[in-house]
Amino acid sequence: MPARVLVAKPGLDGHDRGAKIVARALRDAGFEVVFTGIRQRVEDIVTIALQEDVAVVGLSILSGAHIALTTRTIEALRAADAADIAVVVGGTIPPADVPKLLEAGAAGVFPTGTPLEQLVTEVRALTSTPTPS
Template identity: 85%
Template sequence: MAGVSESPGRVLVAKPGLDGHDRGAKIVARALRDAGFEVVFTGIRQRVDDIVAIALQEDVAVVGLSILSGAHVALTTRTVEALRAAGAGDIAVVVGGTIPAADVPALEAAGAAAVFPTGTALDVIVTEVGALTASPAPP
């Protein structure tokens, strides 16, 4: 219907591992919400299995991992593998946080659909997540 705006999608913002710093994740979650996304925020110190269970329960299109602990490659790999094992390999995983440029190829090889190192502009994150949640136009 023309003129009716739909939500661009459901996104889970998660803080895996023992990282207790969530300010950046909350800022990203709010930017996505303000852009019209439905956002589910897990809070800090989440296990990968719990993140996957929440992603399935909430029927999200994207899981956004916020990682500042230095364990971004391992946690991203485990999350992507756990989603695939649960039959949810179609859920895109994006990762942001303290990520050295040298680690971006390893994250992409692990299955990350996008990587947002510290300092990535919020509008870039919103645009890229929007592209991942966009459904094809009907014929």
């Protein structure tokens, strides 16, 4: 059974092209992908993650609120006794913020321009999903 990944757009950011590209790359790599669509509340992302039994939540954030939204998502997953769900974040993320996101508990950070192959490889490592033949 393929690992399940939730691709979510938290906050008021309405741009979803990058998230859709990532979702397709993950799907093409053999993952089962659930896409929330835009403008999701953190609480709703966590509820969907639990209902869909995902291994990874991928947050796509272009609004500049990546530290706050990522931290809130990780804290909400912990509060829901789901700290085993890895959280990765991608989008418009300045290099100086990458260590802050990792310290907050993000399992991976993918700034704009990260090659899709790298993202797929790192998500695969988080889920122990074998490369499809």
